[in-house]
Amino acid sequence: xxxxxxxxxxxxxxxxxxxxxxxxxxxxxxxxxxxxxxxxxxxxxxxxxxxxxxxxxxxxxxxxxxxxxxxxxxxxxxxxxxxxxxxxxxxxxxxxxxxxxxxxxxxxxxxxxxxxxxxxxxxxxxxxxxxxxxxxxxxxxxxxxxxxxxxxxxxxxxxxxxxxxxxxxxxxxxxxxxxxxxxxxxxxxxxxxxxxxxxxxxxxxxxxxxxxxxxxxxxxxxxxxxxxxxxxxxxxxxxxxxxxxxxxxxxxxxxxxxxxxxxxxxxxxxxxxxxxxxxxxxxxxxxxxxxxxxxxxxxxxxxxxxxxxxxxxxxxxxxxxxxxxxxxxxxxxxxxxxxxxxxxxxxxxxxxxxxxxxxxxxxxxxxxxxxxxxxxxxxxxxxxxxxxxxxxxxxxxxxxxxxxxxxxxxxxxxxxxxxxxxxxxxxxxxxxxxxxxxxxxxxxxxxxxxxxxxxxxxxxxxxxxxxxxxxxxxxxxxxxxxxxxxxxxxxxxxxxxxxxxxxxxxxxxxxxxxxxxxxxxxxxxxxxxxxxxxxxxxxxxxxxxxxxxxxxxxxxxxxxxxxxxxxxxxxxxxxxxxxxxxxxxxxxxxxxxxxxxxxxxxxx
Amino acid sequence: xxxxxxxxxxxxxxxxxxxxxxxxxxxxxxxxxxxxxxxxxxxxxxxxxxxxxxxxxxxxxxxxxxxxxxxxxxxxxxxxxxxxxxxxxxxxxxxxxxxxxxxxxxxxxxxxxxxxxxxxxxxxxxxxxxxxxxxxxxxxxxxxxxxxxxxxxxxxxxxxxxxxxxxxxxxxxxxxxxx
Numbered sequence: 001x002x003x004x005x006x007x008x009x010x011x012x013x014x015x016x017x018x019x020x021x022x023x024x025x026x027x028x029x030x031x032x033x034x035x036x037x038x039x040x041x042x043x044x045x046x047x048x049x050x051x052x053x054x055x056x057x058x059x060x061x062x063x064x065x066x067x068x069x070x071x072x073x074x075x076x077x078x079x080x081x082x083x084x085x086x087x088x089x090x091x092x093x094x095x096x097x098x099x100x101x102x103x104x105x106x107x108x109x110x111x112x113x114x115x116x117x118x119x120x121x122x123x124x125x126x127x128x129x130x131x132x133x134x135x136x137x138x139x140x141x142x143x144x145x146x147x148x149x150x151x152x153x154x155x156x157x158x159x160x161x162x163x164x165x166x167x168x169x170x171x172x173x174x175x176x177x178x179x180x181x182x183x184x185x186x187x188x189x190x191x192x193x194x195x196x197x198x199x200x201x202x203x204x205x206x207x208x209x210x211x212x213x214x215x216x217x218x219x220x221x222x223x224x225x226x227x228x229x230x231x232x233x234x235x236x237x238x239x240x241x242x243x244x245x246x247x248x249x250x251x252x253x254x255x256x257x258x259x260x261x262x263x264x265x266x267x268x269x270x271x272x273x274x275x276x277x278x279x280x281x282x283x284x285x286x287x288x289x290x291x292x293x294x295x296x297x298x299x300x301x302x303x304x305x306x307x308x309x310x311x312x313x314x315x316x317x318x319x320x321x322x323x324x325x326x327x328x329x330x331x332x333x334x335x336x337x338x339x340x341x342x343x344x345x346x347x348x349x350x351x352x353x354x355x356x357x358x359x360x361x362x363x364x365x366x367x368x369x370x371x372x373x374x375x376x377x378x379x380x381x382x383x384x385x386x387x388x389x390x391x392x393x394x395x396x397x398x399x400x401x402x403x404x405x406x407x408x409x410x411x412x413x414x415x416x417x418x419x420x421x422x423x424x425x426x427x428x429x430x431x432x433x434x435x436x437x438x439x440x441x442x443x444x445x446x447x448x449x450x451x452x453x454x455x456x457x458x459x460x461x462x463x464x465x466x467x468x469x470x471x472x473x474x475x476x477x478x479x480x481x482x483x484x485x486x487x488x489x490x491x492x493x494x495x496x497x498x499x500x501x502x503x504x505x506x507x508x509x510x511x512x513x514x515x516x517x518x519x520x521x522x523x524x525x526x527x528x529x530x531x532x533x534x535x536x537x538x539x540x541x542x543x544x545x546x547x548x549x550x551x552x553x554x555x556x557x558x559x560x561x562x563x564x565x566x567x568x569x570x571x572x573x574x575x576x577x578x579x580x581x582x583x584x585x586x587x588x589x590x591x592x593x594x595x596x597x598x599x600x601x602x603x604x
Numbered sequence: 605x606x607x608x609x610x611x612x613x614x615x616x617x618x619x620x621x622x623x624x625x626x627x628x629x630x631x632x633x634x635x636x637x638x639x640x641x642x643x644x645x646x647x648x649x650x651x652x653x654x655x656x657x658x659x660x661x662x663x664x665x666x667x668x669x670x671x672x673x674x675x676x677x678x679x680x681x682x683x684x685x686x687x688x689x690x691x692x693x694x695x696x697x698x699x700x701x702x703x704x705x706x707x708x709x710x711x712x713x714x715x716x717x718x719x720x721x722x723x724x725x726x727x728x729x730x731x732x733x734x735x736x737x738x739x740x741x742x743x744x745x746x747x748x749x750x751x752x753x754x755x756x757x758x759x760x761x762x763x764x765x766x767x768x769x770x771x772x773x774x775x776x777x778x779x780x781x782x783x
Contacts, residue, residue: 204646206646371650373653400677403674463670
């Protein structure tokens with residue numbers, strides 16, 4: 001029997017687990033930590049993951065990447081107007097997204113791959129043997145693109161994904177086996193960045209998902225963000241809002257949130273002089289609950305929809321299970337209790353329950369037990385584009401998988417010799433509101449009048465949630481088919497290529513690479529100089545300062561307009577280097593002091 | 605395969621029967637034995653689901669069987685779909701609801717109901733009362749269909765199906781308004 005581990009790849013924390021003698025346990029590192037913060041720091045010559053990386057937040061705010069799961073399956077245009085509040089730089093266009101970590105450009109899955117690789121090594125050390133296969137959990141409400149991004153991450157970490165498992169389903173599995181309960185249960189899963197609710201029927205070892213709903217952009221992070229917004233408002237207009245002050249406030253917000261779980265009020269003291277962030281106030285639990293109430297209401301709307309789709313009444317639900325660290329917030333517990341009319345079950349650690357369930361499924365898939373079966377559903381409807389940009393659904397959301405369905409379509413134009421099948425995912429009626437998964441053509445049709453061709457389109461979703469689509473024109477027997485995984489967006493080979501290409505391309509385009517490096521260099525100098533600006537006033541002569549300021553402004557303007565002239569950028573960087581060199585050791589001292597100030601913030 | 609012979613590990617000639625009832629070995633009648641259906645669906649799933657299916661059978665076949673079992677179960681979980689299936693089984697090609705035109709009075713009534721839904725101002729109370737009304741009518745239509753089936757009245761059955769679909773559309777519109 002091969003070793004298959006269960007992995008909960010979370011927005012804020014990740015865990016790896018396995019069944020030992022049939023009982024799921026979380027594997028720990030040598031310090032005994034089971035939870036690995038999903039944080040990665042890219043220093044100049046090494047990559048740090050987990051707690052080591054988390055320590056770097058304040059020193060390297062622009063190189064420390066976290067909450068990257070929220071960026072899965074997103075393009076830059078998807079997120080640029082949202083209040084996602086991440087302090088590191090995100091770039092890209094309407095088809096892709098990249099993260100800047102110092103001088104590295106990364107895609108979100110590359111960052112997650114580092115977390116997975118670390119979990120793999122924790123598991124290998126704990127078990128004393130190689131680990132090559134895993135069941136990895138994802139939010140139930142993840143669409144295909146987001147699921148695939150998870151697969152890419154695993155691929156880069158050298159892990160074979162034997163199953164992508166929905167988080168609330170995994171939780172239900174752990175819960176059901178632990179309590180030996182049967183009945184209809186609701187799983188309320190509020191993680192760091194995502195919210196899911198699933199309703200399941202547990203009986204005779206079969207865990208049947210009846211419905212699922214959620215929001216992939218709603219979680220504990222958003223509560224922190226609500227607190228950060230509140231701090232920004234309180235801090236006043238002089239606050240310097242940058243990566244460092246954001247990080248400091250996020251840290252403080254996390255602490256405040258956690259403390260308010262068992263205190264009625266907390267003192268908020270932030271003293272970060274360099275950023276004009278001086279806050280001394282008290283925040284009561286009630287005020288905090290008002291701040292996060294809109295978020296809670298959004299989760300309840302999802303609960304309402306899941307309940308409706310399950311075809312059950314509130315009174316049919318026999319128990320409610322809470323999953324995810326954010327469900328420790330009392331206001332959440334209260335809201336869930338009021339909604340479902342019963343006290344939620346909290347017997348299993350909400351941080352671990354998903355990973356434990358993943359370990360059980362791993363055991364089942366390794367052939368270790370035959371008395372437990374998960375019957376999961378497709379979370380979102382699948383269909384194709386029809387006349388006028390409408391979407392005709394072929395498989396409805398919450399249909400149990402595996403599933404297969406066929407529908408017949410025809411043409412609306414005379415003598416069409418090819419028909420394009422555009423595969424879409426989502427609940428909305430129009431193509432533009434759904435996620436496009438794939439487009440393929442049935443070609444070489446004999447010319448026929450409109451309405452005469454009979455195009456049979458079959459959708460099959462297998463037990464892994466992988467969709468394949470086949471289209472046959474039955475009058476001419478022309479056919480075409482596509483497997484949506486792994487061909488949406490990228491195939492596995494394409495993922496491997498991405499990483500190679502990101503290196504290759506830069507090599508090919510030497511000029512461009514030079515330019516990018518110069519820009520990065522200029523940015524680093526600007527950030528460093530800004531940081532010590534006030535001290536520099538007293539340390540340098542007036543003339544030098546004026547020169548420096550002039551050059552800085554010139555450089556900022558060049559960066560802003562995306563200057564492409566390499567010579568010009570080189571000249572600016574050289575001048576900046578000359579002007580700031582005398583300041584170098586002062587910059588260093590200053591930077592250390594700033595970090596110290598920052599640390600006191602985190603330890604409020 | 606008749607009802608008494610049903611064994612979860614056996615399909616005649618290795619293929620899934622066309623009748624969703626026979627997949628689960630329950631008698632072709634309405635209303636069906638819901639508890640037995642649920643129980644047998646679980647038993648069958650533990651055998652045919654790809655996670656457990658015999659690794660000797662080729663994957664495409666495993667997937668097909670599992671998908672067929674799931675479809676049969678989904679059909680039988682819906683009273684309306686179950687009745688539709690029984691209708692076409694009993695009446696064959698005579699059963700053609702899409703060729704039936706409902707009476708003008710009925711259409712007028714539907715239009716009035718639709719206007720009522722369109723005019724709703726977000727009051728939960730009002731929408732709930734319309735929803736309950738729709739559900740009551742639908743449930744009565746289902747019993748009438750069952751009677752029509754027993755009485756072998758194909759024409760009436762078709763008409764009832766059409767009316768049911770109109771109410772279904774109203775229900776979806778109502779839900780869409782409060783999504």
